[in-house]
Amino acid sequence: MKPVIFAGSSNLPLAKNIATSLELSLGKAEITRFADSECRVRILEDVEEKDVFIIQSLANPVDENLMEFLLLGDAAKRGDPRRITAVVPYHGYARQDRIHRTGESLSAHVVAKLIESVHYDRLITVELHNESILGFFEIPVFHISGFTPFKPLVTQIKGDIVVVTPDAGALKRSQKFAESIDAPLALIEKKRDLDTPHKIVSMKVVGDIKDKTAIIFDDVIVTGGTLVNAAYLLKEKGAKQVIAAATHADFVGGVDKILKDAPIDKIWVTDTIYIPSDKKFSKLEIVPIAPFIASEMKKMIR
Numbered sequence: 001m002k003p004v005i006f007a008g009s010s011n012l013p014l015a016k017n018i019a020t021s022l023e024l025s026l027g028k029a030e031i032t033r034f035a036d037s038e039c040r041v042r043i044l045e046d047v048e049e050k051d052v053f054i055i056q057s058l059a060n061p062v063d064e065n066l067m068e069f070l071l072l073g074d075a076a077k078r079g080d081p082r083r084i085t086a087v088v089p090y091h092g093y094a095r096q097d098r099i100h101r102t103g104e105s106l107s108a109h110v111v112a113k114l115i116e117s118v119h120y121d122r123l124i125t126v127e128l129h130n131e132s133i134l135g136f137f138e139i140p141v142f143h144i145s146g147f148t149p150f151k152p153l154v155t156q157i158k159g160d161i162v163v164v165t166p167d168a169g170a171l172k173r174s175q176k177f178a179e180s181i182d183a184p185l186a187l188i189e190k191k192r193d194l195d196t197p198h199k200i201v202s203m204k205v206v207g208d209i210k211d212k213t214a215i216i217f218d219d220v221i222v223t224g225g226t227l228v229n230a231a232y233l234l235k236e237k238g239a240k241q242v243i244a245a246a247t248h249a250d251f252v253g254g255v256d257k258i259l260k261d262a263p264i265d266k267i268w269v270t271d272t273i274y275i276p277s278d279k280k281f282s283k284l285e286i287v288p289i290a291p292f293i294a295s296e297m298k299k300m301i302r
């Protein structure tokens with residue numbers, strides 16, 4: 001039986017590209033809102049005994065997109081499918097993966113439990129902020145590496161390359177990236193003001209970056225603060241060229257201008273999150289993620 005793919009509204013172009021890669025079209029679903037903003041979802045396909053996939057990026061506005069995604073899962077489950085797979089190209093709340101200050105919630109854990117509460121059977125996701133989040137799930141999680149899509153672009157760079165981890169938290173993922181392209185690693189020591197979201201207090205670079213192309217690898221760009229500050233520091237310390245590679249572009253207003261004006265030569269992102277045309281600019285290269293997600297889904301389709 002053919003699988004049925006439904007999409008939430010956060011990134012319809014990506015969902016369509018994934019479906020096209022699998023030679024399928026998107027299943028029909030109604031997603032509307034009541035006047036008081038409550039979300040209402042209705043599946044308009046017969047899913048009985050079928051494999052169902054629900055695609056939704058948990059990007060800004062994250063809570064709205066999360067609710068839509070949970071209701072889609074619940075609506076589909078009520079049609080008695082064989083199995084429902086959650087396809088979450090960008091997993092919001094992943095940065096709240098531990099308790100940074102006493103009294104905080106463990107939000108990434110809460111989101112994992114919410115996903116399981118509507119009976120998703122499996123999850124496919126891309127570049128989780130921290131792989132330890134996998135442990136918050138009882139269901140199987142298929143994790144697609146966020147740097148694989150950038151590897152063909154690396155081969156176009158001439159001269160010495162160094163992968164730069166923008167903070168200690170990103171060390172493991174940058175290490176894996178550096179190993180996969182056989183490049184050395186440098187580290188930026190970043191200190192944040194934990195009481196003010198997105199505020200960086202200080203940055204130091206450790207490692208040899210002089211006269212090299214420095215590729216800063218991060219999971220997500222939000223305000224651009226991490227990458228822009230790192231780029232200034234790397235150029236000041238003698239990097240020949242700075243490339244920012246970040247899997248998810250969860251751009252807030254104004255970030256396109258900040259990135260355009262920063263001493264960053266190229267910015268590589270994927271389209272796990274929808275990027276409207278007014279947020280695109282010439283040094284931004286968007287690598288399609290659909291083939292990677294579709295190939296993971298293909299392995300699951302009987």
Ligand code: R5P
Nearest residue numbers: 198220221222223224225226
């Ligand atoms: C932080 O731990 C994350 O990995 C990213 O570096 C951070 O969220 C990027 O945010 P921004 O663009 O606001 O600096």
